[in-house]
Amino acid sequence: MSGRDVLPIVVIGGLLALIPFGVASNTLLNFLVFTLIIAIAAQGWNVLGGYGGQISFGHSAFFGTGAYATAILQVHAGVNAWLAFGLGILAGALVGLAIGALSFRAGLRGSYFALITLAFAEVFRIVANTIPLTGAATGILIKLDARPVNFQFHSRAAFFWIGLVIMLVALIATRALERSRFGAFLVALRENEDAAKALGVDTLRVKLGAITLSAAITGAAGCLYAQYFLYLDPTIAYGVWISVEALLAPIVGGLGTAFGPLIGALTLHGLGNLTSLLVGRVPGIDLVVYGILLVLVIAFAPTGLVGLAHRVRDRMRQRTALSAGAA
Amino acid sequence: MLRAERITKRFGGLTAIDDVTITAPAGRITGLIGPNGAGKTTLFAIVAGFEPPSDGCVLFEDQDITTEATHRRTLRGIARTFQIVQPFGALTVRENIAVGAHLRHRARRDALIRAERIAARVGLAGELDKPAANLTVAGRKRLELGRALATEPKLLLLDEVLAGLNPSEIRDVLPVIRAIRDGGVTILMVEHVMQAVIHLCEHVYVLAEGRLIAEGAPAAVCQDSAVIEAYLGRGAAGRLSAPEPGHA
Numbered sequence: 001m002s003g004r005d006v007l008p009i010v011v012i013g014g015l016l017a018l019i020p021f022g023v024a025s026n027t028l029l030n031f032l033v034f035t036l037i038i039a040i041a042a043q044g045w046n047v048l049g050g051y052g053g054q055i056s057f058g059h060s061a062f063f064g065t066g067a068y069a070t071a072i073l074q075v076h077a078g079v080n081a082w083l084a085f086g087l088g089i090l091a092g093a094l095v096g097l098a099i100g101a102l103s104f105r106a107g108l109r110g111s112y113f114a115l116i117t118l119a120f121a122e123v124f125r126i127v128a129n130t131i132p133l134t135g136a137a138t139g140i141l142i143k144l145d146a147r148p149v150n151f152q153f154h155s156r157a158a159f160f161w162i163g164l165v166i167m168l169v170a171l172i173a174t175r176a177l178e179r180s181r182f183g184a185f186l187v188a189l190r191e192n193e194d195a196a197k198a199l200g201v202d203t204l205r206v207k208l209g210a211i212t213l214s215a216a217i218t219g220a221a222g223c224l225y226a227q228y229f230l231y232l233d234p235t236i237a238y239g240v241w242i243s244v245e246a247l248l249a250p251i252v253g254g255l256g257t258a259f260g261p262l263i264g265a266l267t268l269h270g271l272g273n274l275t276s277l278l279v280g281r282v283p284g285i286d287l288v289v290y291g292i293l294l295v296l297v298i299a300f301a302p303t304g305l306v307g308l309a310h311r312v313r314d315r316m317r318q319r320t321a322l323s324a325g326a327a
Numbered sequence: 328m329l330r331a332e333r334i335t336k337r338f339g340g341l342t343a344i345d346d347v348t349i350t351a352p353a354g355r356i357t358g359l360i361g362p363n364g365a366g367k368t369t370l371f372a373i374v375a376g377f378e379p380p381s382d383g384c385v386l387f388e389d390q391d392i393t394t395e396a397t398h399r400r401t402l403r404g405i406a407r408t409f410q411i412v413q414p415f416g417a418l419t420v421r422e423n424i425a426v427g428a429h430l431r432h433r434a435r436r437d438a439l440i441r442a443e444r445i446a447a448r449v450g451l452a453g454e455l456d457k458p459a460a461n462l463t464v465a466g467r468k469r470l471e472l473g474r475a476l477a478t479e480p481k482l483l484l485l486d487e488v489l490a491g492l493n494p495s496e497i498r499d500v501l502p503v504i505r506a507i508r509d510g511g512v513t514i515l516m517v518e519h520v521m522q523a524v525i526h527l528c529e530h531v532y533v534l535a536e537g538r539l540i541a542e543g544a545p546a547a548v549c550q551d552s553a554v555i556e557a558y559l560g561r562g563a564a565g566r567l568s569a570p571e572p573g574h575a
Contacts, residue, residue, distance in 0.1 A: 166420075179435050179440070180435060181429045181433050184422070184438070184485050185429065187417075187418065187422075188415050191414075191416055191417055192413045192414070192415055194377070194409070194413060195409065195413035195414070196415075197398060198375065198377075198378070198397060198406070198407050198408075198409070198413075198475070199401060199427045199474060199475075199478055200397075200401030200402055200427075200430040200478055201426070202396075203397055203398070208356070214516055272333040
């Protein structure tokens with residue numbers, strides 16, 4: 001980890017931070033905040049799925065726990081919103097650690113791990129749908145009181161900046177991961193778990209670390225969602241939709257790359273919204289776009305958009321080198 | 328250095344290893360040979376901690392490590408290579424070896440520098456930035472060796488590092504293995520290539536159908552009638568030593 005690693009992230013963050021000054025449209029800001037929430041959730045998924053190769057279908061468990069914890073602490077315990085936000089992230093991380101301990105200790109891998117995470121997420125949804133603490137199926141409402149001390153703002157731009165900061169922290173954490181021993185072990189166990197063990201990697205510990213970090217980041221996305229929309233119900237917080245969003249964005253953007261989830265989320269939601277604008281309000285049209293995009297990426301750019309960009313760059317370089325050689 | 332005592336391993340009704348004791352004395356190359364299915368790789372898996380034995384114990388530097396997890400054994404100084412090479416395909420050669428080096432070097436920079444040095448030792452200096460998936464078979468075998476070496480082992484378990492190589496590639500790797508031994512690493516190797524066993528090993532154990540059938544210096548073991556029969560079938564030793572009718 002050096003200045004050269006952090007600089008691009010800070011520059012990109014700085015440029016993105018200027019957007020609200022040029023754009024007054026609430027619709028566009030709304031779109032950007034929502035996309036950022038998805039991108040953060042996806043950034044969390046990418047730590048475990050992209051770098052660690054442990055594909056989860058149940059990241060809604062972490063998203064929803066972060067969101068519900070933030071809301072419940074404020075509504076039922078009167079905890080300050082900012083503190084609740086932090087505790088929400090912690091709750092998400094703890095749920096990650098618990099699910100990881102149960103499934104990794106049992107040696108679940110591949111599709112078995114994917115299915116068990118889906119099952120856990122469903123259990124969370126069903127429980128949230130029945131118990132009074134979460135407001136059951138009616139959902140839970142955070143009282144509107146738009147003051148900064150309550151983590152509520154009149155302007156959407158404030159949420160955009162906060163979301164951006166969380167995104168940048170997640171990006172820097174991902175870069176640090178890439179440059180660390182923990183990251184090297186994580187990628188090694190993705191590539192070949194037995195070989196990693198033989199080289200002294202405590203694979204269980206590395207997986208537990210990864211799922212905890214992953215759940216904390218995705219949990220943060222849930223906390224932000226709760227503060228932004230001030231309303232949750234089980235199908236929002238623990239719904240399959242967020243699990244799918246969290247895994248789709250990294251796959252489209254580039255698995256196991258720092259910028260993959262952000263690029264993936266922007267592309268998916270950008271195109272989805274654009275189609276809605278062009279075609280009009282046809283229900284489910286954005287999902288059709290997602291489907292087509294996923295098929296295209298898997299068929300023509302299996303390493304995602306980031307991988308595609310690298311390939312194009314390498315080819316350009318080769319061509320310049322060739323023409324330079326010919327001249 | 329290593330002593331595997333009275334190891335028995337049963338898979339259901341099948342006894343893969345039956346009451347086998349082997350030792351690997353410090354600073355030596357010890358060989359483990361035998362026909363296919365003799366239980367050599369299983370014995371390796373038990374020593375490295377990938378499989379628990381049904382019975383018996385594994386001692387390393389006089390300490391009982393029978394129930395210790397693989398990664399803890401690696402920390403003690405036991406490293407293994409795999410018969411079927413297991414590279415981290417998407418990583419470069421340098422990154423592959425660095426994973427091993429990280430065991431004793433936390434900082435990324437240190438691990439990468441050590442990886443370069445080790446790559447030179449196993450003859451991969453020119454392919455540091457190549458993805459491991461693009462290496463030739465011989466290259467991957469060298470990579471297995473390099474990665475294991477990067478953990479700075481005291482005992483190196485080599486599972487058929489020469490299998491699948493052509494004679495000239497084998498000639499190139501032999502001095503590498505000898506140099507590792509001369510560097511103070513004890514080696515226990517499973518090997519089919521007899522040319523290598525005879526050239527490298529000081530002591531050889533022969534397994535057949537899960538039992539230890541012979542041990543001793545490689546040249547002597549090759550003459551042992553039990554060993555010849557294990558490889559070539561019952562009665563083969565007698566037929567070989569009998570004068571051939573046409574030449575009598």
